[in-house]
Amino acid sequence: MVRTMDGISYYDLRHVTGEVTHIDIDNGVVESAGTSFFNKAVLRVLVKSGWGILQLDNYTPCTGTKFEDLLQKAARLAMVTEEKVVLGDAPRGILPVPPLKEDPRDVDIEEKSRLLSLVEQSAAGDGIVNRRANYIEKDEHVRFSDSSGNEYEYRMMRSGFNVLAVASRNGNVQMGYEREHTIHGFNLRHQEDVGRKAAGVAVSLLDAVIPKGGKMQAVLDPELAGVFAHEAVGHASEGDLIHEGNSVLGGRIGERIGNDYLTIIDDPTLPEFGFDPVDAEGVAVERTEIIRKGIISSYLHTRESLAAVGNGKPGHARAMAGEPPLVRMSNTFIEAGDSTEEEIFAECKNGIFLKGSRGGQVDPGRGVFQFNAEYGYLVENGECTTMVRDVSLSGDILTTLHKIALCGNKRTMSPGYCGKGGQSVPVSDGGPFILLCDAVVGGSGVD
Amino acid sequence: MRWWVAVAWIDELLAEAAKSVDEAEVFFVEGESVSADLKRKNVSLATTSRDCGLGIRTIHKGRIGSSSTSNPADWRTCLHAAIASTKLATPQTWEGLPGPADLSMTPLAFDPAITVEPSTARELLARMLAGATEHEAEVTAGSAGLSTTRVLLANTHGVRYTDQHTGVTVSLEAIRGQSTGYEFDHAWALDRIDPEHVGERATFFASESSKGKDIPTGEYDIVLSPLAYADLLGNTYIPALNGRSVHAGRSRFASSLGQPVACEGISMYDDPLLPGANGSTRWDAEGTPTRRIDFIENGILRAFAYDLKTAYRYGKQSTGSASRGGYGGLPGIGHHNFVIDGRRSTLDDERVLYINNIVGAHTANPMSGEFSVELSNAFFMEGGQFQEPVRSAMLSGNAFDLHHTIAGLGNDTRTVGSLILPSVKIKSQRVIGK
Numbered sequence: 114m115v116r117t118m119d120g121i122s123y124y125d126l127r128h129v130t131g132e133v134t135h136i137d138i139d140n141g142v143v144e145s146a147g148t149s150f151f152n153k154a155v156l157r158v159l160v161k162s163g164w165g166i167l168q169l170d171n172y173t174p175c176t177g178t179k180f181e182d183l184l185q186k187a188a189r190l191a192m193v194t195e196e197k198v199v200l201g202d203a204p205r206g207i208l209p210v211p212p213l214k215e216d217p218r219d220v221d222i223e224e225k226s227r228l229l230s231l232v233e234q235s236a237a238g239d240g241i242v243n244r245r246a247n248y249i250e251k252d253e254h255v256r257f258s259d260s261s262g263n264e265y266e267y268r269m270m271r272s273g274f275n276v277l278a279v280a281s282r283n284g285n286v287q288m289g290y291e292r293e294h295t296i297h298g299f300n301l302r303h304q305e306d307v308g309r310k311a312a313g314v315a316v317s318l319l320d321a322v323i324p325k326g327g328k329m330q331a332v333l334d335p336e337l338a339g340v341f342a343h344e345a346v347g348h349a350s351e352g353d354l355i356h357e358g359n360s361v362l363g364g365r366i367g368e369r370i371g372n373d374y375l376t377i378i379d380d381p382t383l384p385e386f387g388f389d390p391v392d393a394e395g396v397a398v399e400r401t402e403i404i405r406k407g408i409i410s411s412y413l414h415t416r417e418s419l420a421a422v423g424n425g426k427p428g429h430a431r432a433m434a435g436e437p438p439l440v441r442m443s444n445t446f447i448e449a450g451d452s453t454e455e456e457i458f459a460e461c462k463n464g465i466f467l468k469g470s471r472g473g474q475v476d477p478g479r480g481v482f483q484f485n486a487e488y489g490y491l492v493e494n495g496e497c498t499t500m501v502r503d504v505s506l507s508g509d510i511l512t513t514l515h516k517i518a519l520c521g522n523k524r525t526m527s528p529g530y531c532g533k534g535g536q537s538v539p540v541s542d543g544g545p546f547i548l549l550c551d552a553v554v555g556g557s558g559v560d
Numbered sequence: 561m562r563w564w565v566a567v568a569w570i571d572e573l574l575a576e577a578a579k580s581v582d583e584a585e586v587f588f589v590e591g592e593s594v595s596a597d598l599k600r601k602n603v604s605l606a607t608t609s610r611d612c613g614l615g616i617r618t619i620h621k622g623r624i625g626s627s628s629t630s631n632p633a634d635w636r637t638c639l640h641a642a643i644a645s646t647k648l649a650t651p652q653t654w655e656g657l658p659g660p661a662d663l664s665m666t667p668l669a670f671d672p673a674i675t676v677e678p679s680t681a682r683e684l685l686a687r688m689l690a691g692a693t694e695h696e697a698e699v700t701a702g703s704a705g706l707s708t709t710r711v712l713l714a715n716t717h718g719v720r721y722t723d724q725h726t727g728v729t730v731s732l733e734a735i736r737g738q739s740t741g742y743e744f745d746h747a748w749a750l751d752r753i754d755p756e757h758v759g760e761r762a763t764f765f766a767s768e769s770s771k772g773k774d775i776p777t778g779e780y781d782i783v784l785s786p787l788a789y790a791d792l793l794g795n796t797y798i799p800a801l802n803g804r805s806v807h808a809g810r811s812r813f814a815s816s817l818g819q820p821v822a823c824e825g826i827s828m829y830d831d832p833l834l835p836g837a838n839g840s841t842r843w844d845a846e847g848t849p850t851r852r853i854d855f856i857e858n859g860i861l862r863a864f865a866y867d868l869k870t871a872y873r874y875g876k877q878s879t880g881s882a883s884r885g886g887y888g889g890l891p892g893i894g895h896h897n898f899v900i901d902g903r904r905s906t907l908d909d910e911r912v913l914y915i916n917n918i919v920g921a922h923t924a925n926p927m928s929g930e931f932s933v934e935l936s937n938a939f940f941m942e943g944g945q946f947q948e949p950v951r952s953a954m955l956s957g958n959a960f961d962l963h964h965t966i967a968g969l970g971n972d973t974r975t976v977g978s979l980i981l982p983s984v985k986i987k988s989q990r991v992i993g994k
Contacts, residue, residue: 140808142652147645149888150629150638163602168609170630186608193596193678196604226648242809279810279927286812286927323930326956326992327777357599359700361738437607474920476936478700478733478740481952483934485923503930505923507954509994555932557956557990 120160121188123200125259125394128154128172129434134217136226136248138233146226153435158187163194166437174256201419203427206397207265208382208390213298217250217272220299225250228301229274235308236278236289240316243279246308248272248301249294253434263395271296271386271539273528276308280315287321287502289314290487294528294539296388318488321500323558330464330492331506331552332457335525337467337486339542341549342447343531344473344482345510346377350403350411351440352418352425354477361480361510365409366424371514374450377404379413381428381443386528387540389431393438398428404514415440433536442531447544450520457519457548459495465554466490466497467504470527480510483555505555516552521545570714573616573635578716580643581620583657585715585846588614588632589887595705596681598732600698601689606678611709613887616642617846622651624869628888653872658847659717667724668833668840669748674726676706684755688732691759697736697766704730704755719847727838730755734766741765741937742917747975748838765916765937772951779988780913781967782955783941789984790976791921793900796929796959798979801828801855802893803864803881807874812929812960813861821861822963825902828856830865832880832896839896839978843880846891850880867893900981904971906944907985914941915955924959932956932992954992962986 129151136146154172158165165187175183217225225248233246250272257265273294280287289311293300333341346362354360381389381398389398394416401411412418412425418440419427430438458466466489473484485505490497526543570586577584589611596606615628616638625646629638674680684704692699707727714720730753731744743761745753784792805811813821822828832841832850844850846868855863865881866874870893883894908914916937924931938950970983 136648141650143648143650145624145626145645145890146648147625147627148641149627150631150634150641151888152630164605164607166605166607168607168611170610170612171632190594190606190608190678193606193682194603196599196602198604222648245808279808281809281814284812284815286810286814288810288925288927326932326954326990353599357700357733358698359733359735359740435609437605471923471925472920473923474934476740476919476934478735479738479936481919481934481936483920483923483954485920485932503925503928503932505920505932505954505956507919507934507952509952553954553992553994555954555956555992557930557932557958 121158121184123159123260124157124184125257126154126156127393127432128174128256129253131251131253134222134250136229138230139245140243143226146222151434155432155435155437156183156187157437158184158191159198160188160191163191163196163198165189165191168435170435198417199420200416201427203396203416203419205263205395207267208398210267210269210390211296211384213270215299217270217299218252225301232274232276232304232308235305236276236312238312238316240280240282240319241278241312242281245277246274248274257395259395265391265395267390269296273300276311278311278315280319282319285319287315287318292528294386296384296386314488317500318502321488321502323503324465324491324501324554324556325558326554326556328551329554330461331549331554332461332464332466332492333547333549334468335544335546336470336527338447338544338547339445339527340470340473340484342377342544343442343445343542344475344484345508345513346403347379347442347445348475349477349480349510350413352412352414352422353440355412356418356421359478361477362409368409369407370404370409370511371407371517373407374520375404375407375514375517376402376448378402378448379429379442379445383444385444385526385541387443389443392428393430393432396428396430399426401426413440413442431538433538436536439534439536441533441538442540444526444541446524446526446542447520447547449522449524449545451522452519454521454546457521457546458492460519461492461548462495464492465501465504466492467506481507482510483507503556507553507555516550517547518550519548521547567712569632569635573639574714574716577618577639581618581646583619583716585617585657586614587845587884587887588712589709591707591709592676593705593707594676594678594681595703596678596685598685598699598702600700603682603685606681614638615884615887618642618646619654620646622654623647623649625649626890655872657715657717658719660719661849663721663842663849665722668842669838670724671726671749674706674708674728674750676708680706684730687755688730688759691756692732692734692763694760695763695767697734697741697763700733700735702732713843713847715847721843721847723841728753730758732759732762734762736766736770739766739770739772741769746838768946769937769949772949774951775953775991775993777993778991780991781985781987782989783907783912783914783983783985785916785983786972786974786976786981788915788918789981790979791918792924792931792959794977794979795921795924796926798898799926801864803866803876804870804893806864807870810927812927816861819861820859822856822859823966824859826856826859826963826966827901828899829854830895830898834897837897837980838975841896845882845884848878848880848882850896853879853881865893865895867891895978898979902969904982905968907968907970907983908941908943911940911942912985913991914939918955929958929960931959952994956990956992962989
């Protein structure tokens with residue numbers, strides 16, 4: 114029998130246990146509420162070539178021959194690989210997890226349910242036919258260790274709520290949807306305004322018009338500016354995609370892609386919803402300037418993509434519990450500039466103002482992205498006029514960034530989740546108000 | 561029957577539950593999967609996954625509680641959490657979990673020939689790569705995976721159902737210049753997928769679209785491939801058939817029963833017993849025997865989908881439509897094999913804009929059906945020939961309204977996820993050029 118450790122050049126183990134508590138209230142009815150448990154681990158082994166990876170449900174920490182059996186099992190998997198994986202050197206260290214202002218675990222579930230129900234009730238009103246509110250709380254205990262002797266352990270609590278209001282009139286069905294998620298602790302108290310806002314948007318949208326698509330000047334609110342940074346720049350700067358030859362940003366370090374005042378950052382150290390104390394392969398996290406003053410400066414990396422591609426920073430490996438790490442964004446944003454909101458609308462003059470996000474998607478190889486706004490307003494002579502709904506924006510990564518004409522002077526972040534390779538991780542996106550010239554706006558409206 | 565012995569704790573769990581609640585149900589899943597991934601043309605990683613977990617529902621005086629865990633040995637903690645959760649839920653009209661029906665336990669979507677081995681995954685990758693050589697484009701990434709899953713559903717009324725599923729998936733991504741192509745295939749049996757074809761299509765689309773030109777904004781007659789059509793339907797039209805959304809006022813179809821919601825000749829149904837289909841099953845996620853549901857017959861809306869909870873609440877019958885997203889998911893309303901059918905014909909006798917894929921379908925408005933998405937691998941097409949590729953454009957419309965302007969269903973049929981559908985031709989849709 115081959116000795117287990119023979120040929121194994123590296124391994125790491127990431128074990129995540131925890132609990133998820135949820136409450137779902139639909140039109141005054143508590144549909145479900147309760148707690149579930151999870152225990153997942155992922156063991157990665159490098160032999161002479163590529164990765165052998167074991168994903169284990171219900172892992173019990175073990176040592177000695179039991180652990181060696183697991184290593185050997187993973188090593189056998191690696192035998193079918195051919196790509197020579199090299200791991201780049203990366204700084205180590207762990208940041209403290211920001212303290213919780215109020216620990217959700219100290220609030221009993223009956224109280225959470227009562228508070229959520231207040232939010233749900235506050236979305237009631239004339240024209241509203243349905244309200245739904247969800248609370249979700251995930252307590253994760255993460256333990257990382259590798260064959261180089263690095264060990265990290267931390268606990269993260271993410272919690273928050275969504276509220277949906279549906280308005281209907283003569284077969285016209287519209288919705289308002291608000292999300293508030295945080296790493297800073299229990300956030301369900303005194304949130305009735307959030308429910309009222311969802312209801313207000315849903316009812317207003319009954320009278321909104323669908324704009325006629327075409328090229329126009331567009332003002333994006335901070336939430337949408339963040340989605341823009343995430344879809345148009347963030348994904349295309351991910352080192353694994355660069356390595357595969359599947360990003361238009363590949364080979365373009367040092368090239369100008371936007372104006373001098375455009376800086377786009379991914380920063381996992383920021384205490385926002387995408388915060389990571391240490392990345393999923395035990396590497397210290399670091400602020401990374403993807404675009405600095407209009408120039409492509411850094412890719413986002415894991416140790417593997419750092420060694421293969423270079424030109425960037427590691428510390429961007431992230432993973433769901435039990436899943437292998439991938440290059441991922443964390444808190445991605447456009448840096449604030451120096452324009453006021455008034456200046457931005459005045460400069461836009463005639464065009465469209467887009468607010469809120471229903472998500473987006475990008476094909477990084479083709480360099481084409483799309484994202485959708487929840488609603489917006491026509492801008493006429495620098496003033497917001499008619500409300501519009503169901504508007505999307507699409508563009509080419511390499512040309513669109515040059516068309517950011519103004520950046521506002523105040524940045525705001527919004528929490529969300531980002532999907533890639535079947536894994537969903539918490540992120541935040543943000544930016545200031547921005548003015549985009551010649552934006553390609555999709556809408557099925559007619560004159 | 562070795563497996564029954566291994567899960568003897570389930571009877572113990574149900575007996576324990578019966579001491580404090582009216583009814584209880586356990587959904588237990590155990591499986592293995594293996595996958596191998598390509599980085600360009602080389603296999604860069606191989607993964608195996610051992611999945612296991614259980615979901616418990618307890619019902620007491622109309623209050624439904626739930627919990628789940630990935631540790632079967634710790635079922636007691638999970639059961640207590642479910643019972644505690646029962647106390648929080650609002651009581652509702654509830655007429656009981658189903659009792660045992662005389663159903664065959666022979667699996668409908670299980671291929672004993674599937675070996676969950678990395679070498680099989682690697683062979684599938686090699687076959688895709690062989691197909692990919694037919695066109696001039698670089699492979700960027702790809703994946704092949706195999707899985708086998710055992711499922712068990714048991715309740716305090718004596719239901720003890722088991723099922724087994726297998727799955728095989730392959731996908732490949734390619735690029736030529738700044739033009740990308742993607743293709744995939746999935747099935748429950750190894751001989752029901754065509755890896756060479758997947759490889760060939762991925763490089764074909766990357767290569768063919770590389771000569772793309774911009775087009776002017778205007779109205780075009782379009783053909784959506786089964787892939788693009790499925791993406792659009794899955795985010796708008798199909799969720800509107802969910803009985804819970806209908807009764808909650810979240811569906812555009814809320815007052816459309818008996819009304820035309822699609823062109824004459826269009827039918828949509830769920831057939832859980834369709835031979836050879838991926839989602840075939842004799843019982844749904846809460847043990848209700850499955851049956852065919854005709855949602856849309858000849859363009860007229862005839863039915864909605866129900867699980868037990870929604871059916872009891874609104875005085876309907878469960879349609880056997882309960883499904884779960886894994887052991888941890890509560891049963892919700894879904895479908896098994898959702899089929900779109902009608903009279904078939906060639907769609908490109910006259911010049912049409914053929915759209916193979918769309919970017920951003922998930923951003924469609926699920927309530928109103930409005931969407932505006934970016935096109936991906938679009939071409940003008942006539943007489944079965946791809947003509948000029950389109951570089952980039954947006955398609956805007958309404959997923960509900962466009963079903964009233966369907967000009968025909970194609971002769972092709974493809975399985976995309978749990979949908980089985982042809983390509984569809986739609987007249988005069990708004991396309992925004994660059």
